Amino acid sequence: MSVSAFILAAGLGERLRPITDHFPKPLLPILGKPVLESVMEKVAFLPAGKIGINIHYKKEIIEDYIDNSPFKDSVSLFPENPVLGTGGALKNAEVFLQGNTFLVHNADIVSDIELGRLLEFHLSSGNLATLAVHDCPAFNKLVTDDDGLLIEIGAMCSLCRDPRSRILAFTGIAVYDPGFLAFLPEGLSSVVHAWQQAVNAGSRIGTFDVTGCYWSDIGTPLTYARTLIDELRKSGETIYLHPSADWCRETEMDGFVVLEGPSPHDPPLMKKGTFLRNCVVLPGASLDATSSSVPLVGKPLSLVRSLEGVSFENAILGPGFRIDLNEAEMLGGETEDGPVLIGAGGSDRRYYRVMKDDNSVVLMKTREDDPDLLRQLEYTRFFRKHSVPVPELLGAGPEAASAYFEDLGDLSLYAWLKCPRDRDQIREMFKKVLDALVIMHTNATAHVSECPLLEQRRFDYEHLRWETRYFLERFVDGIESIDVPDPSAVNSEFHLLALWVDSFAKTIVHRDFQSQNIMVVRNGVPRIIDYQGARIGPPAYDVVSILWDPYHRLDDQLREDLLEHYIKRMTSYAGSPAACGSVEFSAEDFRTTLLPCRMQRHMQALGAYGYLSRVKGKKHFLKYVPEALRLLREVSELAKDDYPELHRLVKRLQRRD
Numbered sequence: 001m002s003v004s005a006f007i008l009a010a011g012l013g014e015r016l017r018p019i020t021d022h023f024p025k026p027l028l029p030i031l032g033k034p035v036l037e038s039v040m041e042k043v044a045f046l047p048a049g050k051i052g053i054n055i056h057y058k059k060e061i062i063e064d065y066i067d068n069s070p071f072k073d074s075v076s077l078f079p080e081n082p083v084l085g086t087g088g089a090l091k092n093a094e095v096f097l098q099g100n101t102f103l104v105h106n107a108d109i110v111s112d113i114e115l116g117r118l119l120e121f122h123l124s125s126g127n128l129a130t131l132a133v134h135d136c137p138a139f140n141k142l143v144t145d146d147d148g149l150l151i152e153i154g155a156m157c158s159l160c161r162d163p164r165s166r167i168l169a170f171t172g173i174a175v176y177d178p179g180f181l182a183f184l185p186e187g188l189s190s191v192v193h194a195w196q197q198a199v200n201a202g203s204r205i206g207t208f209d210v211t212g213c214y215w216s217d218i219g220t221p222l223t224y225a226r227t228l229i230d231e232l233r234k235s236g237e238t239i240y241l242h243p244s245a246d247w248c249r250e251t252e253m254d255g256f257v258v259l260e261g262p263s264p265h266d267p268p269l270m271k272k273g274t275f276l277r278n279c280v281v282l283p284g285a286s287l288d289a290t291s292s293s294v295p296l297v298g299k300p301l302s303l304v305r306s307l308e309g310v311s312f313e314n315a316i317l318g319p320g321f322r323i324d325l326n327e328a329e330m331l332g333g334e335t336e337d338g339p340v341l342i343g344a345g346g347s348d349r350r351y352y353r354v355m356k357d358d359n360s361v362v363l364m365k366t367r368e369d370d371p372d373l374l375r376q377l378e379y380t381r382f383f384r385k386h387s388v389p390v391p392e393l394l395g396a397g398p399e400a401a402s403a404y405f406e407d408l409g410d411l412s413l414y415a416w417l418k419c420p421r422d423r424d425q426i427r428e429m430f431k432k433v434l435d436a437l438v439i440m441h442t443n444a445t446a447h448v449s450e451c452p453l454l455e456q457r458r459f460d461y462e463h464l465r466w467e468t469r470y471f472l473e474r475f476v477d478g479i480e481s482i483d484v485p486d487p488s489a490v491n492s493e494f495h496l497l498a499l500w501v502d503s504f505a506k507t508i509v510h511r512d513f514q515s516q517n518i519m520v521v522r523n524g525v526p527r528i529i530d531y532q533g534a535r536i537g538p539p540a541y542d543v544v545s546i547l548w549d550p551y552h553r554l555d556d557q558l559r560e561d562l563l564e565h566y567i568k569r570m571t572s573y574a575g576s577p578a579a580c581g582s583v584e585f586s587a588e589d590f591r592t593t594l595l596p597c598r599m600q601r602h603m604q605a606l607g608a609y610g611y612l613s614r615v616k617g618k619k620h621f622l623k624y625v626p627e628a629l630r631l632l633r634e635v636s637e638l639a640k641d642d643y644p645e646l647h648r649l650v651k652r653l654q655r656r657d
Helices: 035-044 059-067 085-092 115-125 157-161 178-183 191-200 221-234 246-250 327-331 373-385 423-446 461-477 487-502 540-547 556-574 587-615 619-638 644-652
Strands: 003-008 048-055 075-079 102-106 109-111 129-134 142-144 150-153 166-176 205-209 215-217 239-241 252-259 275-281 311-318 321-324 340-342 350-356 359-365 393-396 402-406 507-509 518-521 525-528 535-537
Touching: 003 035, 003 085, 035 048, 035 102, 035 109, 048 059, 059 075, 085 191, 102 115, 109 166, 115 129, 115 166, 115 205, 129 142, 129 191, 150 191, 150 205, 166 178, 178 191, 191 205, 215 221, 221 239, 221 252, 221 275, 221 311, 221 327, 275 327, 311 327, 373 393, 373 402, 373 423, 423 507, 423 525, 423 540, 423 556, 461 487, 461 587, 487 587, 487 644, 540 556, 540 587, 556 587, 587 619, 619 644
Parallel strands: 003 048, 003 102, 048 075, 129 205, 239 252, 252 275, 275 311
Antiparallel strands: 102 166, 109 215, 129 166, 142 150, 142 166, 311 321, 340 350, 350 359, 359 402, 393 402, 507 535, 518 525
């Protein structure tokens, strides 16, 4: 059957001012896409014959957007003057809606509610209307009976009469039969009053409980900012840059940063050295004003100028305005001084930014039976002693299985690379990263006997074979659903590969030395994290992890330049008095180890993406599969004469790049 969809988009957005002085709320961008566009995409997947949208505030801007959108031919606009309210909007579109069941969706709602399931439930329920509801204490006003039927609105007395009653909140999404329109008067009205009138008349106003689904109302600056940060977290990112935001190359960033623009007619003013931390930059914003210590809400930024190097923290920046927000509330902390969850990787550990002795520190919490907890603490002390740039351990946390660490900020090398950088900037940053790795491979390795936990932990044949089994189980079978025709032949090659890699000269290796595990602190200094998995293994494994990283593709010539830099540094150390014969290095032998270590590492990465996405539910890791698979195809082509079964298997894998 065909259904209609109606999107409520006429509101003034008064709680969002001064943002809505410049942008209609339905067109506020969510990581580059107007929220109205996201809603239209969702309803377009329904058997919707048509989409209606009511408009009033800044209607010309919305009309222009619709005229230039892919939805132009399927949308009917219903201008209102004056605005008619949620009920009056539907009555005004009665001729459009009266022929079919119709779904209504507020234009300021971001959610992952499955509209198809809501529609299916309604069609089988016998309800005149079905409201999508959830348990949201700040908005709970709908009292329902044990069958989920609406009893009354905004009252608690029914809970006293019937303990089976529940009180829930409306999500702004509902499905109606055309008969509901009879309960709406002409002119200004609220749909909520019509619900109650329908209930009083004996009609069924039902509910569909979506508690547990993601839901956000972008009705205030705080909820808008939090929605953007939620979307970043869901995608495993901390920074979003609009494709036109190439002006950010001279900007330092930390925390969550969203650059939604600029608009082509009004590029931003950005001074060199501007620092952004936990900021949303809207199209047309001016970023040449004073630091965030001066409250500027509602004041034109053009009135307050300062020198280069201005800072903005915990704010929404727009054309001539800045809205300051509380960091803990913006990022999801419970109180003004409460812990703020940080990090977006694949670890099960939880990291929080907290204040301790008037300083910002990171509180790590993990399971008491976490096998890597003791290693992380011991490795930290050892690496710090021997100049490996890891965060300082500041002491035990307030409970078991927790510890305080130096706060390195939130900017990873992966996030740093999001902003367009010139070739020289990237080269110099990666040289610094490789210099830090050389310290681990040389100075720390020369003293590894001081850390028995690390010295005894080998990246050996058994662990290498585990990685290739992991690849077969979690990626080949788990993601690609491919049966290996001759498992014994493939495993025979993996056996030979593991023997070969295990035969190489060894140092301390990080074992997951990729761009998300390198932090970039102020002034561009790299620091290493997530090193608790370090082992004694071939150093090429770390080098290929960072230079052939699925998170960021380096061009071949730059990669070769960086390889030469690493080799020179390693050669220089091995021949120095400091080495005392404890670290040997041969450039020729090292280059021989690159290809097998590449094969091993790319399979490990694909296995990890399969595990994290399918088992841990972190779907955003799937976006790195195409590049990791491209890298594995590339190296398997180079090694096809020695590993023909692996080459045949890789060719069968689905093309994703």
